[in-house]
Amino acid sequence: MGRTAAVVAEYVRATGTRCVFAYPGDPIIELMEAFRAAGVEVVAGTREGTAVFMAEAQAMVTGRPGVCLSTLGPGSTSIVNGVAAATWDRAPLLAISGQIDIGREDLVTHQVVDHKLLFSPVAKWAGRIDPRSVDAVLRKALRLAVAERPGAVHLTGSAEAFAAPAPAARIAPPPLDGAAGGVRVQRAPGGPDPAVLLRSARRPVVLAGTAATRCGASAGLVRLAETAGAPVVVSPMAKGVFPEDHPLFAGVLDMACHRVVWDLLAGSDLVVAAGFDPVELLRPWTLNTPVLHVDTTPNVDQVYPSDCELVGDVAASLDWLADGRRGEPRWTEADVAVHRTRLRTAYYAGRVQGRLNPTDVIDVVRAGTPPDTVVTCDVGSHKLLVGQGWQARAPRGVLMSNGLSSMGFGLPAAIAAQLALGEVPVVALIGDGGFAMTATELRTAVARRLRLTVVVFCDGSLNRIELKQRALGYGGTATRLDDMDLVALAGAMGCDGVRVTSVAELEQATTGLATRTGPLLVEARIDPAQYEAQF
Template identity: 85%
Template sequence: MGNTAALVAEHVRASGARFVFAYPGDPIIELMEAMRALDVEVVLGSREGTAVFMAEAHAMVTGRPGVCLSTLGPGSTSIVNGVAAATWDRVPLLAISGQIDAGREDLVTHQVVDHKLLFSPVAKWAGRIHPRSVDAVLRKALRLAVAERPGAVHLTGSAETFAAPAPDVAVKSPPLDGASGGVRVQRAAGGPDPAALLRAARRPVLLAGAAATRCDATEALTRLAESGGFPVVVSPMAKGVFPEDHPLFAGVLDMACNQVLWDFLADSDLVVAAGFDPVELIRPWSLAVPVLHVDTTPNVDQVYPSDCEVVGDVSASLDWLAHGLRGEPRWRERDIAAHRERLRAAYYSGRVPGRLNPTDVIDVVRAAAPPETVVTCDVGSHKLLVGQGWRARRPRSVLMSNGLSSMGFGLPGAVGAQLALGDVPVVALVGDGGFAMAATELRLAAARQLPLTVVVFVDGSLNRIELKQRALGYPGTATRLDDIDLVALAGSMGCDGVRVSSVAELEKATAGLGAPTGPLLIEARIEPAQYEAQF
């Protein structure tokens, strides 16, 4: 009979995890040793808050639960933001925190935080590990993390618990494939038949979201779009679920050039919301256009009204809707092409000739990066341009926090993704504010010689907030960032670094992007005037 820590570690390994991300403490020593004994590598982050982002990004690229560990007290409070991010970003995550022994928890105050109260508002479940129920608790935690809609689960365990003997059971993981099953139609009284509604529409638009990615709906989405000539708009966290070089691709909602996208949707006569999750909306839904809700869950948010819903696996639902579609394409190719040209013009508006503009950085890095490159993006003005302008060709290739939209995700997210992907190139596109929150993770990247590239958009400002202050006629308060020599900082942590302030310099710096020998930091000194024109 093994101890409780060993049984927890067996469940983690059976879930497919080969890395857990942690910052250690006394109560989880036994658990970390159990992970090591099963060849589950415990990766030390610079702090708990970055370790949990690594776990989230690892889950984003693999589709399997990411795992992070923290100690009690400040260790547990430090992962709250990352747990919330996973829940709002709809990413499966198992977070385990140490705690004082149960017999003293109600009497001792030093470093004792009530984890049930702390994590219940930001996780799908906050549970406790106990030797007698550990098998059921881990099965529930993992199944709940991947169940629609996915999110974070938090478990608490003490040193006493982890060292205690556990029942001798054969570990078997529950299904961890997320959405699956058949298709069912739900209609309001007198509501239309969804297939008939789509057949009758003359200018329908497909709006694909993160659930389409989780359901591997790329082929079904492409078949439906091509069968009816339907343009496809995607949400930011679904980038790549529909190839962005396809002539029917019509842009990314609620990123840069936002009004162009909303005008395009308003000009349709039906929006097919295919796995679209309103958690990504920045602007309130104000369309008068009918919506056909196609998702893994019913339309419980009611952000938009929908008289009929197709509930189930998004891929199967789209194939069901495509069956029997006949006739000429609903949209004229020239109308979609004209929209794409308007979107392109809006995207490049505000460029300053002769300077390094944010869109220049995106274009140059995208051109230099191999097709299979995975990009992580932090939060800030640059994210809105990356979300619209980075051309994604496959799902799970653009990783961002766009549910909670938490700064500090980009660099640790790139580390977590790179560990999962091995030799696949990973590029982090981060602002100087978000980079400052996680900069020390460069040391981890250097120690492991991870072949990732970190591009920092340097403008010395928390630009999104500064622009809003300016719009209100206020001076910039607490939004200016002190200048840092990022090249020297990178060198101090064992990374290569280069500073660029022109397109030519950036092209030279990214010439070897396809075959990096270790982590590279590019300090891109940009002209921020384009942000003001855009936003």
């Protein structure tokens, strides 16, 4: 017999996870030691709220469950936001919180929170680790976390439970491929055949989402797009699933220039929703265009009506549609080029000559980084421009919270991505508001000599809300940020820092990023006028 904590650690290790993120506490001491003994590194965040974002980002970039640990009471309440983010961002996450012994849980009030009630609304399951059932509980937790649609699972365990012996068990994780294997057609009574629906469309558009990424459907998307001559729009969290330098790439939904992209969809006569998850919609779906639903799950959201559904592996569904496609391509590359020119013009609207604009920052950083660079992004006005303007070269190359859209994600996500990816360059593009929430995590990056680059868009404002206040004729109540010397702050934590106010200074600061051996903070003093023109 081994200890219960060892069974938990071995299950996590068997998934291929080599580090978990935590903030220590009494009830999880035994569990953290079990992870260390199993060869799984325990990475301490500066607080529980950033540790859980690190675990979420690790899941996003690897496709395997991320794991975070917290203590009881305030430790568990501090990870609620990150657990909810993983669920709404469709990232498989296993969150484990300590608790007092179950025999005292109903009698003691100090630091005791009912985890079942706390986490059930924001997780796929809230369970308990017990020595007698730990084997089955870990299998269920891992399977649920990755099952379509993936999300967070929360488990509670006490110090006594973790230290207690567990029955001998063979560590046998469940399948960790969440996507469905086959494809089945589901139609409303009298609904159309999907192949006929696509064949009869004169102006089809493909809208690809995160399930296409999870299913590895990039090749299928390209094949269907080229066979049908259909432009491809992607959702923000699916950036890179379709090559953004492809002539049929038509932009990102609900980011900057959203009206141009919605106009393209409105002008189509069929939307092929390929793994698109409505959780990413920032605006109501108002299209009257017919939709062919292609996803790992049925169209249970009913955000858009669809009389015909292909349910199963998205890649297999797209291949099947391409196999049945007949006739000439419906759009020409010249047609799509006109749309792309309009999109590009709208993207650069509002630039102020001679100033450092938000789009300048994105363009310069993209030009100064290798093609395989992974970018993480926080929430704010800058995210909408990054979502549209950063050219992603591969799936999982852009990490953002766009389901729950939680601020404070960008910096901890970059740290986790750099730990997971090793030599692959990682850049965090974050606003000064999001940076203020997580700035002390720079010390974590320094301590581990991570060669990530953190670029902060500094405009002294929570811009998205301030613009909405202004539109209503109100002043900037609680949306102005006190000025901070971020270069001095970085230096206090042992991090290199540089302040830039122009394109030339930013170009100089980003020269040689790929050869750095430690983190760099770039304080980019931007002119926010472009935001107002955009939004």
